Each structure stands twice: as structure tokens, then as C-alpha cells.
Amino acid sequence: MIVLNQKPFPNEHVFSWLLRNYFLSGAANFLCFQKQINIDATKLYANQVFGSSYEATIQILDNRQKLISNHTTALLWQVSVGELAHGNSPALDSFEHMNEQQFFGHDTSWHACQHCIEEDMERYGVSYWHAAHQYPSVFTCFKHLRPLLFAKEPVKNIYAEVLPQNVTTWESVAPEASQVLIGWQCYLKEVIDQCHTNISRIAQIKPKIIKYFNVDKYKQREKKLYCERLNLEFEQAMGNQLLQYLFRDYSRENSRGKTNVFSILFINHYKPNGVRNPVYWLAVAYWLKISKQLDVLS
Ligand SMILES: [Zn+2]
Numbered sequence: 145m146i147v148l149n150q151k152p153f154p155n156e157h158v159f160s161w162l163l164r165n166y167f168l169s170g171a172a173n174f175l176c177f178q179k180q181i182n183i184d185a186t187k188l189y190a191n192q193v194f195g196s197s198y199e200a201t202i203q204i205l206d207n208r209q210k211l212i213s214n215h216t217t218a219l220l221w222q223v224s225v226g227e228l229a230h231g232n233s234p235a236l237d238s239f240e241h242m243n244e245q246q247f248f249g250h251d252t253s254w255h256a257c258q259h260c261i262e263e264d265m266e267r268y269g270v271s272y273w274h275a276a277h278q279y280p281s282v283f284t285c286f287k288h289l290r291p292l293l294f295a296k297e298p299v300k301n302i303y304a305e306v307l308p309q310n311v312t313t314w315e316s317v318a319p320e321a322s323q324v325l326i327g328w329q330c331y332l333k334e335v336i337d338q339c340h341t342n343i344s345r346i347a348q349i350k351p352k353i354i355k356y357f358n359v360d361k362y363k364q365r366e367k368k369l370y371c372e373r374l375n376l377e378f379e380q381a382m383g384n385q386l387l388q389y390l391f392r393d394y395s396r397e398n399s400r401g402k403t404n405v406f407s408i409l410f411i412n413h414y415k416p417n418g419v420r421n422p423v424y425w426l427a428v429a430y431w432l433k434i435s436k437q438l439d440v441l442s
Contacts, residue, residue: 148181148204153264153272158201158215159188160273163302174305188302190254190278193218194239194419202236217278219339219346223422226347242418247403249392250281251317253298256308257285264308271308280423281390282332283318283325292317324385331430338441345441352440353428359410371406378405381435382427390427 152161171177185197212229255277293314387394391403432438
């Protein structure tokens with residue numbers, strides 16, 4: 145019988161907590177450990193939020209609302225799905241991630257901050273993965289205002305049993321944090337803060353965007369043309385540097401299969417429970433703010 149008496153450290157991601165408990169358990173391997181607590185979690189990605197193994201991990205610990213708020217990145221995904229951390233919120237396994245990790249320009253592996261690692265080692269004798277370092281496209285530790293780092297051999301899945309202290313070579317998530325990228329990150333920070341304090345505003349982002357563009361007034365073929373027109377305008381305003389950081393397609397030499405954020409959000413819905421990364425909605429929200437003076441957060 146395995147006893148899980150270790151609580152998560154401050155802001156520790158629940159998957160990091162799971163991994164550390166395995167290290168302390170003396171179990172033969174990670175899978176054996178998980179079987180003993182009735183979990184089958186092999187996709188321990190930094191931005192995995194939905195799925196049965198995630199929900200099961202949360203269920204082991206007390207106080208679901210506090211856990212989701214402080215020990216996951218799930219609050220930001222409320223931009224895409226509505227409320228997640230309150231009493232009557234749907235379970236995390238009622239949604240499914242769209243397979244889109246390869247679409248982003250920014251690194252999507254596990255991130256850490258050198259100062260946090262040193263502080264954690266000093267205080268707890270071990271380092272751990274912080275939830276606040278894993279928000280997609282964020283490149284600064286907001287506690288220390290230092291660059292976030294990813295392992296040179298990227299740690300995509302901590303099922304491979306890696307804590308920050310095991311990484312030997314780190315690289316910056318945004319080696320050249322220009323004003324353009326800082327502007328984007330400031331916007332994301334504003335959204336993340338409101339995820340904790342003003343969920344009704346967060347839940348309004350998606351409906352406000354849908355209403356503003358009103359894509360459904362067009363027939364299917366016209367919808368496509370409308371999205372293409374919008375995307376051209378969006379690209380001009382956002383600029384190449386930010387687009388390349390957000391979406392990998394913009395760094396490719398040929399433009400086959402170029403990202404069209406509007407088609408992705410308004411037309412291509414293959415699965416009813418498939419959820420798009422909040423970065424898509426927020427990129428459109430940011431564009432509306434900087435180009436159309438429409439602040440969907442207000
Ligand atoms: Zn830090």
C-alpha cells in the first residue's frame with residue numbers, strides 16, 4: 145500500500161508532485177507506482193489539461209478548486225471552454241486536446257527558472273516543476289522576473305522521470321525578448337491574473353470574439369474567403385516576429401499549410417469535445433486590442 149503523504153510544494157504542477165511521490169515510494173518503476181494508486185498517466189506534458197489521467201490525479205488530492213488554480217495551467221484554458229474550477233464545473237475528462245503541439249513556434253516542453261530551482265533546492269532539498277512556468281508562450285518567471293528556460297534536450301514528457309535538477313543544459317524560451325514579445329507576454333499576464341480574479345471576464349472572451357466576427361452569417365464557401373481576408377489583416381497587424389513566435393508555420397520557408405487562426409477557430413471543428421489551445425483565442429483578442437481598440441477583457 146502506497147501512502148501519499150507528501151503534499152504538493154507551493155505552485156508545484158500536479159504531474160511534478162506525482163513524479164516526486166513515485167521517487168519517494170520505493171516502487172520498482174513509475175508505472176507500478178501509478179497502478180497502486182489506480183492511475184494510468186503516461187502523457188505528462190506541460191500543457192496537458194484534459195483527459196482521464198489528469199482528472200484522476202486531481203481526484204487523489206483534496207480541494208479540487210485550489211489544485212486547479214495553483215497547481216495546473218488549466219485556468220488559462222477557461223478562455224477556450226468556460227469555467228473549470230468551481231463546484232459545478234465539468235470534469236477535465238469531458239474535453240479532449242486537439243493534436244496541435246507541433247503547430248506552435250514557441251517551445252512547448254517543461255520550463256523552469258534558475259532562481260526558483262536554487263530557492264527550492266535550498267528550502268526543500270529538491271527542485272520541482274512549477275505550474276506558473278508552463279503557461280503556453282510565457283517566457284518570464286513572474287516571481288523573479290528572470291527568463292524561463294527549457295532543457296537543451298527538451299523534456300516533453302516527465303514520464304521520463306526528470307526534475308529540473310536533473311537537467312544539465314538549459315536554453316532560454318525567448319532568447320531575444322523584444323518589445324513585441326514583451327507586449328504579448330504582458331497581455332497574457334493580464335489574462336492569467338484575471339483567470340484568478342475575474343472568471344466572468346475570461347469566460348466572455350470566446351463568445352465576444354465569435355459575436356464580433358459573426359462568421360455564421362456566411363455560407364460555407366464565403367466563410368472560407370472571409371477567414372482568409374481576416375487572416376491577412378491579422379498577419380499585417382501582428383507582424384512576423386510575433387507570428388513566428390506563436391505559430392511554427394510562419395518560420396517555414398514555403399507557406400504550404402499556413403496557419404489561419406480564423407479558420408481554425410470558426411470553421412474546422414472536427415470533434416465536439418476537441419478543445420483548441422487558448423493561444424489561438426488570445427492571439428485574436430490581442431489583435432482586436434492593438435488594432436481595433438476592442439478590449440474583450442473589459
Ligand atoms: Zn523564478
